[in-house]
Amino acid sequence: xxxxxxxxxxxxxxxxxxxxxxxxxxxxxxxxxxxxxxxxxxxxxxxxxxxxxxxxxxxxxxxxxxxxxxxxxxxxxxxxxxxxxxxxxxxxxxxxxxxxxxxxxxxxxxxxxxxxxxxxxxxxxxxxxxxxxxxxxxxxxxxxxxxxxxxxxxxxxxxxxxxxxxxxxxxxxxxxxxxxxxxxxxxxxxxxxxxxxxxxxxxxxxxxxxxxxxxxxxxxxxxxxxxxxxxxxxxxxxxxxxxxxxxxxxxxxxxxxxxxxxxxxxxx
Numbered sequence: 311x312x313x314x315x316x317x318x319x320x321x322x323x324x325x326x327x328x329x330x331x332x333x334x335x336x337x338x339x340x341x342x343x344x345x346x347x348x349x350x351x352x353x354x355x356x357x358x359x360x361x362x363x364x365x366x367x368x369x370x371x372x373x374x375x376x377x378x379x380x381x382x383x384x385x386x387x388x389x390x391x392x393x394x395x396x397x398x399x400x401x402x403x404x405x406x407x408x409x410x411x412x413x414x415x416x417x418x419x420x421x422x423x424x425x426x427x428x429x430x431x432x433x434x435x436x437x438x439x440x441x442x443x444x445x446x447x448x449x450x451x452x453x454x455x456x457x458x459x460x461x462x463x464x465x466x467x468x469x470x471x472x473x474x475x476x477x478x479x480x481x482x483x484x485x486x487x488x489x490x491x492x493x494x495x496x497x498x499x500x501x502x503x504x505x506x507x508x509x510x511x512x513x514x515x516x517x518x519x520x521x522x523x524x525x526x527x528x529x530x531x532x533x534x535x536x537x538x539x540x541x542x543x544x545x546x547x548x549x550x551x552x553x554x555x556x557x558x559x560x561x562x563x564x565x566x567x568x569x570x571x572x573x574x575x576x577x578x
Contacts, residue, residue, distance in 0.1 A: 316353075325357075328365070343376070346395075360388060360407055364395040364420075374404045379432030381409055381450060394420040394438075405430040412451055419456075431468075443480065455490065457514065464496075473562045475514060477507045486571040489562050491524050491555065494571055503532055503572040516555060523550035527559060532572050539563075539573060 311330045315321065319337040327339075328347035335353040339345070343357050346365040353371045357363070361376030369375070376391040378384060391407040392415055399405075403424045408415040412433035419438040429447040430436065437456035442448075446460045449468035454460070458472045461480035472478065473490030482496035491511060493504045506524045527546045534542055543560055550556045563570055 334371075340376075358391075358407070361391045361393070363393045366396045367393065368398045370399060370401045370403075372402050373399045375399070376407050377404065379406050379409050379450070381411075381432055383411055384409055384432075387414070389432075390415040391418075392416070393418045396420055397422045397424070399424045400426045400428075400444075402427045403430075404428075406432045408433045409450075425462075437474070457510065459510070467568075470568055471562070471566070474558065475507055475510045477510060484571065486569045487562070487566045488571050490558050492528065492571075501571055503528065520553045520555045523553045523556055524559065526550065527556060531563075539570075 313327060313329060313331045313333065315333045316335045318335045319333045321339040322341040324341045325339045326344045328345060330348040331345060332350045334351060337351050337353065337355050339357045340359040342359050344362045346363060348365055349363060349367045349369065351369045355369050355371060355373040358376035387410045389408040389410060391405060397418060397420065405418065406416060409432050416430065416432060416434050418436045421438050422436060422440045424442050425444040427445045428442040431448060431450040433451045434448055436454045439457045440454050441459045443460060443462040445463045448454065448466040451469045452466050453471045455472060455474040457474055458476045460466065460478045461482065463481045464478050465483050466472065467485040470484060471487045473488055473492070475491050476488045477493045478484055478488065479495030482494065482501055484494060484501050488494045491506050493507050494501060495504055506528055508521065511521050527550055530546055531542050543563060546556065547560055
């Protein structure tokens with residue numbers, strides 16, 4: 311079917327637009343953009359240059375996608391924003407494209423919900439089924455893995471990773487990696503781990519045995535004193551390493567570059 315485009319929308323002739331899209335009043339779609347099929351782009355939204363959008367996305371009013379990075383090193387290079395399918399961007403969401411200091415693109419997967427006033431900075435990589443609540447912001451080079459939830463007004467430091475099925479409480483400031491399946495929050499400006507994301511794990515259909523193993527693993531890692539991180543990880547692997555979720559947990563922690571939330575430098 312044909313696209314439905316409001317006469318006040320401004321679309322550059324070089325933009326590639328698929329079929330069955332609805333583009334509302336006063337939208338701006340710049341040059342060198344690609345928009346797939348069956349997207350809804352509501353009034354006053356702006357799709358900037360070098361943005362690629364898949365299919366079945368809903369972009370509410372006053373959203374800005376693909377603007378240049380807020381990075382003083384950016385010097386006008388051709389970098390991109392890639393967006394997958396079936397994402398929702400609520401009012402005033404902003405997502406910036408990448409820099410050549412990383413992979414030159416910001417990447418967003420599928421089936422994500424970005425609520426009002428969220429910000430995704432340059433070079434971030436967001437998986438699938440992620441929720442960013444209103445006014446949450448992630449700095450440059452952050453990775454959000456599948457099914458994680460970022461609470462309202464939370465802020466994530468640059469280069470930080472948030473593991474799958476993790477939950478970041480509202481108004482938290484997170485400056486170190488959060489392992490998969492954990493709940494993290496900021497109390498009196500000190501962010502810490504508060505245990506596993508039990509509700510999220512149950513919703514995901516994780517077995518009771520695996521949930522028990524994750525509980526025990528978190529206790530071993532964050533409650534044991536006098537042992538190095540590697541010793542504790544080896545102990546977890548020995549006791550519970552048959553569970554896929556435990557291997558995901560261990561791999562994430564062993565690959566950290568910024569350190570793990572709630573572990574001191576001595577423990578690491």
